[in-house]
Amino acid sequence: MSQKIPRIEIVAVGSELLTSHFQDTDSPYIVTQLEKLGLTPAFRTILSDEEEILRQGLQDALQRSELCFIIGGLGPTEDDRTREILASLLKKKLIFHEEILTSIRQRFARRGLTMPPSNLKQAYVIEGSQILPNHHGTAPGQWLEERQKIIVLLPGPPQELQPMFATYVRPRLERWRIYQVYQARLKLTGITESQIEEKIKDLYPSSGQPQLTTLAYPGQIEILISAQSQNSLEEAQEKVNQMVDKLRSRLGAYIFTTQGEALEEVVGQLLRQRGETLAVAESCTGGLLGHRLTNIPGSSDYFRLGTVVYSNEAKIKLLGVSPETLAKYGAVSQEVAREMALGLQKLAGTTHTLAITGIAGPGGGTPSKPVGLVYTARAGEDGCQVIKNQFLGARELVKFQSSQKALEMLWRYLTQLQE
Amino acid sequence: MSQKIPRIEIVAVGSELLTSHFQDTDSPYIVTQLEKLGLTPAFRTILSDEEEILRQGLQDALQRSELCFIIGGLGPTEDDRTREILASLLKKKLIFHEEILTSIRQRFARRGLTMPPSNLKQAYVIEGSQILPNHHGTAPGQWLEERQKIIVLLPGPPQELQPMFATYVRPRLERWRIYQVYQARLKLTGITESQIEEKIKDLYPSSGQPQLTTLAYPGQIEILISAQSQNSLEEAQEKVNQMVDKLRSRLGAYIFTTQGEALEEVVGQLLRQRGETLAVAESCTGGLLGHRLTNIPGSSDYFRLGTVVYSNEAKIKLLGVSPETLAKYGAVSQEVAREMALGLQKLAGTTHTLAITGIAGPGGGTPSKPVGLVYTARAGEDGCQVIKNQFLGARELVKFQSSQKALEMLWRYLTQLQE
Numbered sequence: 092m093s094q095k096i097p098r099i100e101i102v103a104v105g106s107e108l109l110t111s112h113f114q115d116t117d118s119p120y121i122v123t124q125l126e127k128l129g130l131t132p133a134f135r136t137i138l139s140d141e142e143e144i145l146r147q148g149l150q151d152a153l154q155r156s157e158l159c160f161i162i163g164g165l166g167p168t169e170d171d172r173t174r175e176i177l178a179s180l181l182k183k184k185l186i187f188h189e190e191i192l193t194s195i196r197q198r199f200a201r202r203g204l205t206m207p208p209s210n211l212k213q214a215y216v217i218e219g220s221q222i223l224p225n226h227h228g229t230a231p232g233q234w235l236e237e238r239q240k241i242i243v244l245l246p247g248p249p250q251e252l253q254p255m256f257a258t259y260v261r262p263r264l265e266r267w268r269i270y271q272v273y274q275a276r277l278k279l280t281g282i283t284e285s286q287i288e289e290k291i292k293d294l295y296p297s298s299g300q301p302q303l304t305t306l307a308y309p310g311q312i313e314i315l316i317s318a319q320s321q322n323s324l325e326e327a328q329e330k331v332n333q334m335v336d337k338l339r340s341r342l343g344a345y346i347f348t349t350q351g352e353a354l355e356e357v358v359g360q361l362l363r364q365r366g367e368t369l370a371v372a373e374s375c376t377g378g379l380l381g382h383r384l385t386n387i388p389g390s391s392d393y394f395r396l397g398t399v400v401y402s403n404e405a406k407i408k409l410l411g412v413s414p415e416t417l418a419k420y421g422a423v424s425q426e427v428a429r430e431m432a433l434g435l436q437k438l439a440g441t442t443h444t445l446a447i448t449g450i451a452g453p454g455g456g457t458p459s460k461p462v463g464l465v466y467t468a469r470a471g472e473d474g475c476q477v478i479k480n481q482f483l484g485a486r487e488l489v490k491f492q493s494s495q496k497a498l499e500m501l502w503r504y505l506t507q508l509q510e
Numbered sequence: 511m512s513q514k515i516p517r518i519e520i521v522a523v524g525s526e527l528l529t530s531h532f533q534d535t536d537s538p539y540i541v542t543q544l545e546k547l548g549l550t551p552a553f554r555t556i557l558s559d560e561e562e563i564l565r566q567g568l569q570d571a572l573q574r575s576e577l578c579f580i581i582g583g584l585g586p587t588e589d590d591r592t593r594e595i596l597a598s599l600l601k602k603k604l605i606f607h608e609e610i611l612t613s614i615r616q617r618f619a620r621r622g623l624t625m626p627p628s629n630l631k632q633a634y635v636i637e638g639s640q641i642l643p644n645h646h647g648t649a650p651g652q653w654l655e656e657r658q659k660i661i662v663l664l665p666g667p668p669q670e671l672q673p674m675f676a677t678y679v680r681p682r683l684e685r686w687r688i689y690q691v692y693q694a695r696l697k698l699t700g701i702t703e704s705q706i707e708e709k710i711k712d713l714y715p716s717s718g719q720p721q722l723t724t725l726a727y728p729g730q731i732e733i734l735i736s737a738q739s740q741n742s743l744e745e746a747q748e749k750v751n752q753m754v755d756k757l758r759s760r761l762g763a764y765i766f767t768t769q770g771e772a773l774e775e776v777v778g779q780l781l782r783q784r785g786e787t788l789a790v791a792e793s794c795t796g797g798l799l800g801h802r803l804t805n806i807p808g809s810s811d812y813f814r815l816g817t818v819v820y821s822n823e824a825k826i827k828l829l830g831v832s833p834e835t836l837a838k839y840g841a842v843s844q845e846v847a848r849e850m851a852l853g854l855q856k857l858a859g860t861t862h863t864l865a866i867t868g869i870a871g872p873g874g875g876t877p878s879k880p881v882g883l884v885y886t887a888r889a890g891e892d893g894c895q896v897i898k899n900q901f902l903g904a905r906e907l908v909k910f911q912s913s914q915k916a917l918e919m920l921w922r923y924l925t926q927l928q929e
Contacts (some may be wrong), residue, residue: 131559134556137553376804377804378800381800
């Protein structure tokens, strides 16, 4: 049986987190970890280092919340005041721990350095705290249970906080795991958010279970489906799977994954299964399509080569695009896209080729060929297919949507899914 | 003369902001806007929609802070409780405004719709508030001055909040602008954060003016320098410029910009000035270098072509790398990097070429050629130069550092800056 769920607050300490130059990445990490246990914080707070502010913010958190994660301000400098202020608010002493000092000294010694005196204060721990060892830095974490409040002190650097959380904090939170959470992550392409809404609006569960969340990017929509159960993972899983089946029956021709992989990964898996190969020719995307494909470990199994044919000369020399076609139709045309894909087929000898030519902007548009006009082509055993696209958005968005559409063409061909 | 600066808190309301699926983008926007006036918040808070939590969080904010930006929870649904709870905390009435209702109705009418009854509550404003018109949505903002506290209510959708802030909030904040802020953004490559620390630690101003902030990424370090003046922008500018000069005298050989541009942009400007051209050959970076170069608008002025020669066959066929060299030294070798850069020179006929071959990981490493081993080559009129690198980090980090090192080689050659 689990215990009553505490009211949770995450507090990140650091003046730099209140500027535009730094982001608090620790709190989102803890949110994600809590979600895995079915827990949600009630408050998230960022506090400046200033003594008066820090004291006020910590005091409010201790009063209104029952489980407080307090991140940062445990370093050796004068600005690091979390330990001292918290002890004073709780009316507790700071206790010196010889074994912490030894471990800090050893850490410096391993790098051939002597511990500076300023690190001494990191060997002090609030009276009654359990020590959470830091295997990746000098400041240990602390777990303090006190008058029905639980206070967890964690170091700010993510490379220290994350392993500490996984090893020493996560197990201590298991007592509150009442929900089993199961989640599916659908990704769709070739359809807009409002088209999806039209098709599935009657499926939104009135009870809020399972929960549906839609995230829209240009060229890609995600639908997150999650459910809880007080009994078992299987029960939660079942609720999610039923919804996935319903969504698939309405949207199947656009869903390329239910597990959250990127489109380049899904396409890569299909190619690997079939023992087939791919080459790409890019003009306006400038290498992005190759970059995305090669972000997937092991992509050398199927990805053979790419060409970034930014100039007309490169299109002619590398891919054998005909100068007459370029002169007659222009570089951004159905004909040139076709000759790129077919020329690449000859050059690379791969099962499939993809080609992209278009105007990414902001310059280079004309009334008849506006910014965002992009031709995507796919060639294979069946011949060559070209699609004319008109994308919206800034340069990088046009590049992303172009690479996404080329991948979608290959995905549709490999899966035989019709739009 | 400016007034005493209030203690500022930014409060974002919404349970979705406490999940891993949504991010609060409004608070960072307001932080950036405040910075332009020299203002910094003391607290940032995210509150769930739950009535008890919201009430507690708003009450704490009103008690501890003097200027509160409260974002979201102004919509038409049951979960939108900010307006009501705030009125109750302040013991104020909500006053109906006919002209707001009219404008909401007109908004629906323009889309051919009738206003649903639930939107009626958006026409209510806290007694004494100044109305901040919403030209991009239905919920107006509110500006309330009350017992030395200022409360600013803003709608959550960024496309509504941002224009409202710029037009109606920003001018009202001018009374606290006491500092003129001036900032330089240095970017360095080819040097580590600790090497920089060694070289400049005596330059950190004891008074905290100008302020130095260092941001380290693999392959790139940024130093932000900002200063304030109570008198004029020029005075702040002068403080920053003096520090930039000092840093340049110590670190000049690594600073590629003082204005924050990306390295691919700086290299592109140099090429454009000289009327020279570039082609790239990529193996382990898979198109990233071409992608980065072509993210810069107008890059077709100097960027001609790229090849992504992922397979040995592609290296041979496209770049004329010799099969013997590949067999003798392996694809990841100084010799192959050289032949790639020189082969590309022949193929592309550009002033400069860059080539990259290496092991991005996580697979493919051996004891003698570990993951992260990357050869970067540059060829030009002077011949060919190859550098052996051992990068650390995950696949995408190795790819980024490799592309950065290739760009650095060309930058050093074009500027004649020696490491």
